[in-house]
Amino acid sequence: MRIIFAGTPEFAARALEALLAAGHQVVLALTQPDRPAGRGMVLQGSAVKKVALAHGIPVFQPERLKDPATHEAVRAACVDGGAELMVVAAYGLILPQAVLDLPPRGCINIHASLLPRWRGAAPIHRAIEAGDAQTGITIMKMEAGLDTGPMLLSEAIDIDPQDTTGSLHERLAGLGGKLVVAALARFDQLAAVPQPEAGVTYANKIDKAEARLDWNQPAETLARRLRAFNPFPGAVLTLAGEPVKVWRGDVVVASGRPGQVLAADANGIMVACGEGALRLTELQKSGGRRLTSADFLHGNPLRPD
Known part of the structure; x- marks a missing residue:
């Protein structure tokens, strides 16, 4: 035809x-x-x-x-x-x-x-x-x-x-x-x-403002957003006053104040959410490349709250 x-x-x-x-x-x-x-x-x-x-x-x-x-x-x-x-x-x-x-x-x-x-x-x-x-x-x-x-x-x-x-x-x-x-x-x-x-x-069209992670949301909701916003626009959190994109993470059973860093080691950066916690396993600073959480923490030390 x-x-x-x-x-x-x-x-x-x-x-x-x-x-x-x-x-x-x-x-x-x-x-x-x-x-x-x-x-x-x-x-x-x-x-x-x-x-x-x-x-x-x-x-x-x-x-x-x-x-x-x-x-x-x-x-x-x-x-x-x-x-x-x-x-x-x-x-x-x-x-x-x-x-x-x-x-x-x-x-x-x-x-x-x-x-x-x-x-x-x-x-x-x-x-x-x-x-x-x-x-x-x-x-x-x-x-x-x-x-x-x-x-x-x-x-x-x-x-x-x-x-x-x-x-x-x-x-x-x-x-x-x-x-x-x-x-x-x-x-x-x-x-x-x-x-x-x-x-x-x-x-609706994806708005970049949606990419910022709201730790008051359930961990399951945020985990889906990580996947939905990969590769665009990338989910975003703030560390030491700088935006960091989060590309991968998984839900874990843990609790704490929403946004509280519960653990930061080779297994990932665990952050408390409104329900459960999210373990972040792949991150990227502005202008940098994607890194595993272990490599990211080598250059950006982070202690649990």
């Missing part, structure tokens, strides 16, 4: 690669504009742009799609390029109805949750943070609402107890590519099933 692809990060790039490997012809790739990245803050193209250019696919990078003039590239891809369908995955820009109406066979989205649970921008983070046992991929038809369209195909996977957003993202990216290829292979035979009204939740 001749298609338009709209996406930006690695999750979307994996789907684009799967579609190309399956023999689909991508006549246009929409992706967000180049952004500064890395220590030198050099402008870098998105993961989708890199895949598209490597395959000779024209790339269109509007700042937004509100202006009707920005719709012409999509219109031309449909009228002149013969694109029948648009596939969208983590694009990051709102597609107005005028754009959704351009492809003759509509637009479909690869969403990283089992809809209607976790509609919105951060479904992988929120599923881990909430302690969900499962998540998955839903292929849905797009409409003007936020991830409200009828569902074509879905597949669930278990969330492992040690999954981080990074590890779960990796598995879901592969599943998304597999499922969108399967959907296109029998597109005309798939029934569009409306999403149920019950069970709707929203995965």
Whole structure:
């Protein structure tokens, strides 16, 4: 099938690669504009742009799609390029109805949750943070609402107890590519099933302010946040007046005043929480690298309160 692809990060790039490997012809790739990245803050193209250019696919990078003039590239891809369908995955820009109406066979989205649970921008983070046992991929038809369209195909996977957003993202990216290829292979035979009204939740975009650990919370809640915010934005605590990111930790049976350091040794830094305690096992100071708690304590001695 001749298609338009709209996406930006690695999750979307994996789907684009799967579609190309399956023999689909991508006549246009929409992706967000180049952004500064890395220590030198050099402008870098998105993961989708890199895949598209490597395959000779024209790339269109509007700042937004509100202006009707920005719709012409999509219109031309449909009228002149013969694109029948648009596939969208983590694009990051709102597609107005005028754009959704351009492809003759509509637009479909690869969403990283089992809809209607976790509609919105951060479904992988929120599923881990909430302690969900499962998540998955839903292929849905797009409409003007936020991830409200009828569902074509879905597949669930278990969330492992040690999954981080990074590890779960990796598995879901592969599943998304597999499922969108399967959907296109029998597109005309798939029934569009409306999403149920019950069970709707929203995965709000991650705010960096959420990353600060609140020791009044139960240890189990904080442990899930460590995993949900790994690799972005990283959970944060303050030691000696400086922010320190915490990448790994586990719940232990102990008690004390919330925020009290109960132990600091080669096994980890144990901090009392509202319920139980959290043993921190991987930390990172600003500008430094990730260290095991043992290595971290060599350079940053810490005594129990």
